[in-house]
Amino acid sequence: MMLTPFHLAIPVTDLEQAKAFYGGLLGCERGRRSEDWIDWNFFGHQLVTHLVTEMPSFPKHNQVDNHAVPIPHFGVVLNWNDWQALASKLRAAHIDFIIEPYIRFEGQAGEQATMFFMDPCGNALEFKAFQDTQQLFAI
Numbered sequence: 001m002m003l004t005p006f007h008l009a010i011p012v013t014d015l016e017q018a019k020a021f022y023g024g025l026l027g028c029e030r031g032r033r034s035e036d037w038i039d040w041n042f043f044g045h046q047l048v049t050h051l052v053t054e055m056p057s058f059p060k061h062n063q064v065d066n067h068a069v070p071i072p073h074f075g076v077v078l079n080w081n082d083w084q085a086l087a088s089k090l091r092a093a094h095i096d097f098i099i100e101p102y103i104r105f106e107g108q109a110g111e112q113a114t115m116f117f118m119d120p121c122g123n124a125l126e127f128k129a130f131q132d133t134q135q136l137f138a139i
Helices: 015-025 080-092
Strands: 007-012 029-033 037-042 045-051 060-064 067-071 074-078 097-104 112-118 124-129
Touching (some): 007 015, 015 029, 015 045, 067 097, 067 112, 074 080
Parallel strands (some): 007 045
Antiparallel strands (some): 029 037, 037 045, 060 067, 112 124
């Protein structure tokens, strides 16, 4: 199956914060925009930040590998070196991690590097990487 880009629209309460976070910190290229939304090239996918007056309810949590994972969340699977570089960049920017960068399911099927953090408006993001991308859907 050929991988195609996804489209995701998320709420934000401040487009200037979205510009600083997605465009500045994460380095996403800005696309089309209006007074109420901005399209981003989110690692090859289309992410749209839509201006809202109030954020929906905060994420809930599920337990995964003894960590409270925020639901909902979104993100991308990066290659191992890019994941490590992003983790270093986020640490240097003093991002408050929900779940610090670590290796999940170490030594098991699906072993992966993962980290969770929030954007300035409270949207939860997860970035992960696999040494062996065949482990993405391992059971």
